[in-house]
Amino acid sequence: MKTILFLLTFIALNAQATPFSDGNAKRGGELFEKYQCSSCHEARVGGDGSAIFTRADRTVHSADDLIVQMQRCSGAIGKQLTSQEKQDLAAWLNQRYYHFK
Numbered sequence: 001m002k003t004i005l006f007l008l009t010f011i012a013l014n015a016q017a018t019p020f021s022d023g024n025a026k027r028g029g030e031l032f033e034k035y036q037c038s039s040c041h042e043a044r045v046g047g048d049g050s051a052i053f054t055r056a057d058r059t060v061h062s063a064d065d066l067i068v069q070m071q072r073c074s075g076a077i078g079k080q081l082t083s084q085e086k087q088d089l090a091a092w093l094n095q096r097y098y099h100f101k
């Protein structure tokens, strides 16, 4: 019995291990292009804009922050991301820059 409980706990914890596990990172990268997410970021930090995700004083410190900030950004250009798009974009950004567990 103890072994079964241990296994169930183990499986449950693992299922939680990756944020945005419903997201498709490849699709996220395509959406990032489609919505020209870098346009403002480039103007702000230069280069290809990706430094906005790695700067020392970045605003995103958790998986939840990431979703909130993407909503803010897409709202600024009048786009309403679907929840699947948010998962996809977040999966991609997390894989490349944030590495939240």
Ligand code: HEC
Pocket: 032, 035, 036, 037, 038, 039, 040, 041, 044, 052, 053, 054, 057, 058, 059, 060, 061, 066, 069, 070, 073, 074, 076, 077, 089, 093
């Ligand atoms: C209208 C301009 C604009 C567009 C378009 C835009 N962003 Fe942003 N984004 C910003 C600004 C400005 C900041 C910095 C906010 C700050 O410093 O608090 C930012 C910051 C971010 C951050 C947080 C970086 C950090 O500090 O950790 C993420 C994540 C992000 N944007 C994602 C996106 C995604 C995804 C898209 C495309 C759907 C997008 N942005 C489109 C203006 C924009």
